[in-house]
Amino acid sequence: MTSIPSAGGDESLGRFSRAADTASTEVIRTYSTSFGLATKLLGSRHRQHVRNIYAMVRIADEIVDGVAAQAGLDTSAQTEALASYVAATHRSMVVGYSTDLILHAFARTARECGIGEDLTQPFFDSMGADIASATDFTAYDADAHERYVYGSAEVVGLMCLRVFLRDESRTEEELAVLTHGARQLGAAFQNVNFLRDLADDTDRLQRGYLGGSGRLTDSDRDEWVRTVTAQLDDARRSIPLLPKDARAAVRSALALFEALMRRVAKTPAAQLYERRVRVPDPIKALLAARAVAVTALERDR
Known part of the structure; x- marks a missing residue:
């Protein structure tokens, strides 16, 4: 796996960022053989970035498509969970760091590639619509x-x-x-x-x-x-x-x-x-x- 270069020279941050990349790669490996195969065809400078995007959107999709409900969250709690995820995503995009490995990986991709809330917010709006229609x-x-x-x-x-x-x-x-x-x-x-x-x-x-x-x-x-x-x-x-x-x-x-x-x-x-x-x-x-x-x-x- 080719990792995105770590920010700065701090080895602790580099190690954490590599772990974040690994977590994102595992998400796509677990959920999609098709997109997993496609990302292997990308050049090394793109591959991990696309995996990081996939992992972030997949986690949000799972919140609204049954995982949260199966864990016992009602509609109100699912809405709260998604709102928390949205806030954490956007916060990580501003500071370039998150304690959540998936969001840390995505934030680094977003900052390097110019992905802003103009793209993430419409995505989260559609995810929220799925919760609203759950009953x-x-x-x-x-x-x-x-x-x-x-x-x-x-x-x-x-x-x-x-x-x-x-x-x-x-x-x-x-x-x-x-x-x-x-x-x-x-x-x-x-x-x-x-x-x-x-x-x-x-x-x-x-x-x-x-x-x-x-x-x-x-x-x-x-x-x-x-x-x-x-x-x-x-x-x-x-x-x-x-x-x-x-x-x-x-x-x-x-x-x-x-x-x-x-x-x-x-x-x-x-x-x-x-x-x-x-x-x-x-x-x-x-x-x-x-x-x-x-x-x-x-x-x-």
Whole structure:
């Protein structure tokens, strides 16, 4: 594992920061084989930063998606736990230190890469909306869906983009394309996850992220497939503008979600409420290898 260089020369702080990086890496290893694989394709200057972002948002997501409730916290206590996490995150971003290893790692990434509350607060707002909907079934209309997806996913793509571009120079036009691509990729990932998690979201979490309280029909599924396909196409167009040591990872993640989308498109909507669509590990490995091969043939930026 390549750690972010420790701040200053103090060995105690360096040791603590390395432990924080290790904790973040363990979070992504535990929760996501797909994103864990993608981060391995990143250049060493990006890899740990992206893992640190993933770990911070994953912990927040777990607060609202069942872990806190399973631990015995009611809705009020979950709200308090999230508020405490938000305050601790933002405090750590200001001072560059936290007693929480995950937040310490994230704070160092945020400060080095220019990630501010303009991106973290919308994310936490979407997480808070999940707590607010915990007691009754919540059906998201188009506007609510758009707000939720921006906060829960698009801003995470923008955080990663700030990591990739922190040592880079791009024109205003290029930045506009990259920003749009990062948002579209985040939105596509989230919408695919909504489709493949229909059973859990509907039955356990009592949420209808894809609009309406009724069950999706095959026609509804097809419309979402078209939406996600367009989002992925937009994101793909921005990849050549990324630094070369970020492209293979982004291509690999995009290809994985395209593969998921193809499987969703072939699955009757009724079955999406019964089982989670997956891509076998050998296919994931093949998609990653192809992403590496394509990127190797490209010129550096």
